[in-house]
Amino acid sequence: MDQEKVNILLVDDQPAKLLAYEVILKDLGENLVIASSGREALEVLLKTEIAVILVDVCMPELDGFELAAMIREHPRFQKTAMIFISAIQVSDIDRLRGYEMGAVDYVPVPVVPEVLRAKIKVFAELYRKTRELERLNHELEDRVRARTAELEASTAKLRESEQRRSMAIAAGKMGSWDWDWISGDWMWDEGQYNIFGVGPENFEVNPANVQALLHPDDVDQLRKAIAEFNKGTRAYETEFRIIRPDGEVRWCVGTAAATTDESGRVVRVSGVTVDITERKRAEERQNLLAREVDHRAKNALALAQSIVRLTRADEVKAYVNAVEGRINALARVHTILSLSSWQGAELSRLIDEELAPYSLGDQIKLAGPEVQLLPATAQTLALALHELFTNSAKYGALSTRAGRLAIDWQVDEELLTLSWEESGGPLVKTPKSRGFGTRSLLASIESQLGGQAQFDWRAEGLLCRLEVPLTRKTAAAAPSKFDTAGAAELQRASG
Structure with a gap:
């Protein structure tokens, strides 16, 4: 006996994708109903009995999550199976949100035809069997009432x-x-x-x-x-x-x-x-993520507050430029860390990001192995590099076409040693006092990371040497014997 066909609703704003889904699912022998938008899908649902809904997550006006929420609000569709299709990387939070909206499964793009057919077939059969069971129950109840x-x-x-x-x-x-x-x-x-x-x-x-x-x-x-x-x-x-x-x-x-x-x-x-163990674990992960985001936001705000408090300039424009430059440096390293899910950042990537605003051609020479930095180390070192590049572009080797800059680094027993050597620029004089850039660099490298920062104001160009521990244990060590006056001042200002 031929089984009754069920209706499968396909929702996507792109005609080409709808056609692809029709080709993939036609062998199931079911009725395929097409909707090119969320609103059109709602109109179809009000007129037609639907067994399974296949909906794209990303649609204009009304996306898949919003459509699912509206469908679940209607008593008729509270048990209708919905499968999301997503062309973007889906995180645990997005999956949790989808399941809360009523999704029963996710299908990533590119779609594997066999997998999609199998998923749709399972829910279509479940819908058909449920309807058959309901009819059988009604018949059984009628017979039971007539018996003893x-x-x-x-x-x-x-x-x-x-x-x-x-x-x-x-x-x-x-x-x-x-x-x-x-x-x-x-x-x-x-x-x-x-x-x-x-x-x-x-x-x-x-x-x-x-x-x-x-x-x-x-x-x-x-x-x-x-x-x-x-x-x-x-x-x-x-x-x-x-x-x-x-x-x-x-x-x-x-x-x-x-x-x-x-x-x-x-x-x-x-x-x-x-x-419900998985649901409980998802809730715990969500709470942990919320606490982690709060912690990182507070840290970023504290750094920004320190930058605003301690930046000095004779003019408002110079002050604004200095603050914007330092906060942009913080934003750039934050983006790098976000792309790695806060697992860390490559040192060469940090240097490339700081070089991006300048058109320096062959003025800069880089040499060193790939080094993976912890998030806290990456943030601190990014701000230190920003200060070095900014000072060099204003007063040092990078302020003239004849100037040259060599940056090389190496790692020995979890200790990163970075050498910054300028030459060919304007005549260098030892500064009478340290500005915010130098003080913050010393404070961040020595107090925050437990490393060392040395400056040699040679006439032919600045020579700077940074030593930074790469492990959490060493990074927590006490400040070195070098000058930490800037570190104390920065700590008091950001206190």
Whole structure:
């Protein structure tokens, strides 16, 4: 017998992609309905019964997340399967947002035809079977009403058991159970055993054994549930933790409902257990990320505040240029670290970013191996390099075409040594006092990183040597014996 076709809604603002999805899915033999925008998709849903929705995340006016939220608000579509297609890298937060909006799966671009067909087929079959089950249930209820009360009770019990099993299979990571309140007998399905990490061959289901698998802090939840049902409560739901025999802790949410006899006495309690460990971990990751973003934002603001406080200039324009230059340097290294998910930054990349605003041709010579810097080290060193480049462009070798600059670095036993040597520029004189650039450079390298900074104001050009520890342990060491007056001043100003 030919099975009934179901409607699959394809939503994308690009005709070429819609055509590609039609070609991929036509072999399924289902009805493919096309919508070129979110609003058109909503109009189709109001007129047509849809089994599965395939929607592009990135669309103008109404994107995939917004469309999903509007669909889920309508009672008719709260259980409609939605699959997101995304052409961009999807982060854990984006996935969490998509699942909160009602998505059941993600498909990345480029789309693998076999994978897409398989996903759509599963949800189309689930929709078809659900509709068939609903029709069968209506027919069964009509027959049951015409039979005796004993047959009606037996059939209702079977239907309830099948409904619990279907729900557990469809949702995944779910289990169902029955507890005969009178005899004390328990029944667990396969999903329940899987959640608790035990098997029917070596685990006897009884209150004592179940309680032994509960987290000690959550045992009272079981006692409270029993007490509530004895008081006449008909339904109960709670979150709890279990400790599997292998020691793994899992989070679960349990829902239970009581069945009573004619006198109102509880005779059976049935329930469903859902493993929500992944959801809990996602919430923890989201909270950790929020705290990390807050920490980094405060650090960036503290640095910016120090820059604004300590920058000195005779004119407003010069002051604004100096502040903007230093904050832009901080922004550039922040972008580099963001692209690496704050894992670190290459030293050569930091130097290239500082060189970008200048057209210096062959005036600069670089030499050194690839060096990966920790985020804190990268931020501090980027600001130090910015000060060196800025001073050189204003007063040193880079202020004239005849000037030359050589930067070389090496690493020995987790200690980075960077040499900055200028030549061919204007005649150099030892400054009578140190400006903010020199003071902040000393403060950042010596106090913050536990390194050393040396300046040699030679007549032919500045020679600067920076020694920076590359490990967290050494970077936390005490300031060196070199001049740290600038460091103290910077610390007081940013205090």
